[in-house]
Amino acid sequence: MFSKKRTNESTDSYLTKLTAIKEKIGQADAVVIGAGAGLSTAAGFTYSGERFDRYFSDFAANYHFSDMYSGGFYHYDTLEEYWAYWSRYIYVNRYMDAPTDLYDRLLALVKDKDYFVLTTNVDHCFQKAGFDKSRLFYTQGDYGLFQCSKPCHRGTYDNEETVKKMVVSQGYCIEEGELTVPEGTQIRCTVPTELVPRCPRCGRPMSMNLRADNTFVQDAGWDAAAKRYEKFMEDHRGQNVVFLELGVGYNTPGIIKYNFWKYAYNWRNAFYVCINKGDAYVPKEIENKTVGVDADLAEVIEKTSSLT
Secondary structure, three states, X not given: OOOOEEOOOOOOOHHHHHHHHHHHHXXXXXXXXXXXXXXXXXXXXXOOOHHHXXXXXXHHHHHOOOOHXXXXXXXXXXXXXXXXXHXXXXXXXXXXXXXXXXXXXXXXXXXXXXXXXXXXXXXXXXXXXXXOHHHXXXXXXXXXXXXXXXXXXXXXXXXXXXXXXXXXHXXXXXXXXXXXXXXXXXXXOOOOHXXXXXXXXXXXXXXXXXXXXXXOOOOHHHHHHHHHHHHHHHHOOOOOEEEEEEOOOOXXXXXXXXXXXXXXXXXXXXXXXXXXXXXXXXXXXXXHHEEEEOOOHHHHHHHHHHOO
């Protein structure tokens, strides 16, 4: 249905685009934020490089992978090793704050508007930054929840206490939310067997509540968030709505990107914004009601929020 058009920063003024975004948000009856992995990456939640080396150099040496993503697919010999990796992974990507204030700046940009967030991210950065929990729909799950690996039922379980115990059992200390290593401590790539999380109903090992395959549990909280999102969209049908797409790629485009295109095409008063460095495509069919910015996301949000 839609064709693609790459934005051209050489012909469309960068500042003009940012000014248009700020004005459209200011005039909007509502703002729908669609957030992908690129947003958290821009906020400093990188899965390789210095951040990987700081928290996973021992795993890199022992198991020979070079980024957190690869470590998540490694076939560990024991559940104790598996949960040593995943507890550390969950802690640094879910319970630690983002390295930058990007999410705070984004909230400042929309906090006075009627907004809703639709995101495929599972790191909880929106809620940690102060976004209203009732205005968030995490479609792909949450690092902060366990579920039965089978699953034998549709329940999910908060994992913060268990994750912290597993991380500390490896030799870390948690100080003001950060992981530190006491002098002379040898960090271990394993956790005690008694800390391995198991389903309270069937006793099977737990897994993360992530949409990786058909075992993903859509619990009561997921259903409620989906209904709130549906109601928000219905309540604002026909109004002046800005669809603000941030860092969304083409891994699961049907959740955010393609839906935003359809809303912009079908709703007369809708306006579509796409911010994504290297991937800011917009359909020609809606280019007269679109701003696409092919630039660093953190910079765009910072400069846009500071415009007067």
